[in-house]
Amino acid sequence: MHIYANPKRFLSLASWLTPLLFFSGLVLSIGAMAWGLLVVPPDRLMGETVRILFIHVPSAWLGMGGWTGIAVSSAALLIWKHPLAGLSARAIAVPGLVFTIICLVTGSIWGRPTWGTWWVWDGRLTSMLVLMFLYIGYLALAQATAREGASPKVAAIFGLVGAVNIPIINRSVVWWNSLHQPPSITAGKSAIDAAFLVPLLTAVLGFSLLFGAIVLMRMRALIADQQVEARLRRRALDDEPVPAMPSATAVMG
Amino acid sequence: MRESLPQWDYVIGAYAVGLIALALLIAWSWQSMRRAEKRRAELKRR
Numbered sequence: 446m447h448i449y450a451n452p453k454r455f456l457s458l459a460s461w462l463t464p465l466l467f468f469s470g471l472v473l474s475i476g477a478m479a480w481g482l483l484v485v486p487p488d489r490l491m492g493e494t495v496r497i498l499f500i501h502v503p504s505a506w507l508g509m510g511g512w513t514g515i516a517v518s519s520a521a522l523l524i525w526k527h528p529l530a531g532l533s534a535r536a537i538a539v540p541g542l543v544f545t546i547i548c549l550v551t552g553s554i555w556g557r558p559t560w561g562t563w564w565v566w567d568g569r570l571t572s573m574l575v576l577m578f579l580y581i582g583y584l585a586l587a588q589a590t591a592r593e594g595a596s597p598k599v600a601a602i603f604g605l606v607g608a609v610n611i612p613i614i615n616r617s618v619v620w621w622n623s624l625h626q627p628p629s630i631t632a633g634k635s636a637i638d639a640a641f642l643v644p645l646l647t648a649v650l651g652f653s654l655l656f657g658a659i660v661l662m663r664m665r666a667l668i669a670d671q672q673v674e675a676r677l678r679r680r681a682l683d684d685e686p687v688p689a690m691p692s693a694t695a696v697m698g
Numbered sequence: 699m700r701e702s703l704p705q706w707d708y709v710i711g712a713y714a715v716g717l718i719a720l721a722l723l724i725a726w727s728w729q730s731m732r733r734a735e736k737r738r739a740e741l742k743r744r
Contacts, residue, residue, distance in 0.1 A: 467724075478713070482709070482713070492705050493705040493706055493709055494705050494708055494709060496709045496713075497708070497709055497712040497713075500712060500713055500716040501712070504716065539723070539727075540723060540727075543719055543720070543723045546719065547715065547716045547719050547720070550712075550715050550716075550719075551712040551715060551716055554708050554711050554712040554715070555708065555712060557708065558705055558708050655720070655724070659723060659724060659727045662727040662728055662730075662731040663727055663730075663731070665731045665734070665735065666727070666730045666731040666733075666734040666735075667734075669731075669734035669735045669737065669738040670734050672738050673734070673737050673738050673741055676738075676741050676742075677741070
């Protein structure tokens with residue numbers, strides 16, 4: 446991991462990895478959504494609305510996965526002082542927030558025909574809403590510390606503390622009564638029929654690759670912005686006129 | 699459990715929200731990366 450602490454080395458890797466992740470993610474995501482919309486049969490209970498699964502579930506996983514990425518990057522910044530860790534956490538925040546919003550909105554749309562309501566204040570929905578506010582808070586804090594030239598450690602600590610919400614989201618449907626269904630996929634087991642599971646896993650993989658490509662784009666933008674700022678600061682220092690030194694005779698007398 | 703609502707409207711609505719948000723995110727990320735890298739290249743040339 447420390448090999449890529451050098452931005453130059455990281456950028457040479459990112460220049461070919463970004464289009465690779467982007468185009469493979471795009472093909473898989475479009476394919477999985479077309480599969481989910483056109484091929485998968487309607488569900489016995491949920492009918493046609495089961496198709497929302499293929500956009501809602503990958504968004505939920507990436508919303509939670511994004512914050513896990515922020516927490517890991519924050520730990521790398523605080524423990525190893527990895528120079529790109531703070532940038533990668535900032536780069537994850539915007540796509541993480543967008544996927545969390547997609548999850549909340551598509552879940553709400555799905556809730557109306559299946560539960561008869563757009564929203565309920567239960568453990569799963571509320572903890573997911575808290576995740577959205579955590580992302581907004583993290584973005585505001587990270588931007589403020591970067592603008593003021595303050596230590597990125599403040600945002601990193603926030604990123605680590607906020608990770609407490611991830612197991613709460615994951616276990617919420619087990620701990621509390623909820624309209625939301627219990628976990629369908631657990632380690633090594635799945636309660637979902639293969640007709641739904643295969644396109645679902647394809648969608649998760651496709652969206653994850655797209656997420657990776659977006660994070661790399663954000664990191665490249667943040668690195669370029671930092672390099673521009675550093676260069677402008679250096680030039681401003683070089684152009685600054687040197688203050689005239691008082692002559693020895695004037696001082697003496 | 700299921701209401702007799704036009705189910706496809708909800709499906710299309712959910713996909714439209716997801717795809718528009720994703721398209722905007724990709725366009726914004728791509729553009730901000732291109733703009734920042736172009737600015738760096740211009741500054742290097744000067």
